[in-house]
Every structure is written in C-alpha cells, then in structure tokens.
Amino acid sequence: LAKTTQPISMDSYEGQEVNITCSHNNIATNDYITWYQQFPSQGPRFIIQGYKTKVTNEVASLFIPADRKSSTLSLPRVSLSDTAVYYCLVGGDNAGNMLTFGGGTRLMVKP
C-alpha cells in the first residue's frame, strides 16, 4: 500500500510560487499521483493528476522525478483564495489504495 508523506503546513505570500512536495517511496508501477484541494466547509476538489514527468493545467503543475518516489505540486503566483488543504494520493489498479487521503498540507497565503 503506497503511503504518502506531506508537510503538515506551509505559509506563503500573495504572488509567490508555492511548491508542496509529497513523498511516496513505495509507489507501485501502476500507481497514479493525484492532488486534491479542500477549502473550509467544502469537499475536496481535484486539482491535477500525473504518472511521470510533468503535467500542467490551468491551475497547477505537477512535477514527478524519474524514480516517482516523490511529486511536487506547484502553484504559480498564489492568491489569498489558494488558502486551503492540499492532499496527495497515490493509487493504481487496486481500488482500495486510492482512497487514503492522509492529513494533507494546510497552505496559508498571507497578504
């Protein structure tokens, strides 16, 4: 079962780039890496997903090194509205191991 480790919290300022790294040393060949964002009083919301190298969408970028034992979520030029909890999930063919959210990283963006 791939387990993930993320920092508990991070602080940043508006306009800065934020990088949140997730460690998943036991990632399996079939596992994908998925990040979610959760605002207070809302359910988690999908941000980005990747398997290897780099993925970019309108919200964030996901960097995955060749060994895939970690991944980094990059949020460009954060704003106050990016204050949220960010979860990293790893899972593959076994449906059961895609569903452990862990503690997430609480990002606080300051003015």
Next chain:
Amino acid sequence: DAGVIQSPRHEVTEMGQEVTLRCKPISGHDYLFWYRQTMMRGLELLIYFNNNVPIDDSGMPEDRFSAKMPNASFSTLKIQPSEPRDSAVYFCASSGTNIAKNIQYFGAGTRLSVL
C-alpha cells in the same frame, strides 16, 4: 451535470435518534464513496460501492452505521442509534469506471451534530 448532491446539508439530532444521509452521484459514475471528516481524524473512508455493490466497508466504525445503494443514482448512510461522537462532516463522492486514474467528485457534505 449538477455534480454530486448530498442532503441534508446540515443535520442536528439528539443522541439515540436515527440519522439518514442521502447522496445522488454523478450520472454514469460506477463508484460511490462515503467519507467522514473530523478535526481529530481527518478524512476517513467509510465504505465504497462499485456498480451498486459494497466493495469495502472496513472503514465503517461499528454496527450502528449502515450504507445502501439501491440503484445507480442513490445511496444512503444511516446511523442508528446516533451518538455525540458521530458528529462530523460526511462526504459522498463518485468516480467513473477506471478507479486507478479516476478522479473523485465530492458533494458539499452533510454537517451532522448529535447532541
């Protein structure tokens, strides 16, 4: 699509009462998940269904909790009898066929307070 719909949004009840939470998944999604979130324990998976069949209920805390999915468009999570320690936000989520890659879409949640 309207997304995953949960009802009620808020529920306040007294200890010992039965509580029923409802969820309508996104049309066409094969998987449905029930989660519970508290400050102390974070986001915990309670049970999930595939094609209306319960696959893993190992997260259900005890026999007081039960979940059903009578059809592809509706699921319930029932707590009977409820206890104060059941107070939490309960989320329902759904996803499509390939769970390995698939994205879970969450509802807005039901905030349950058991007095």
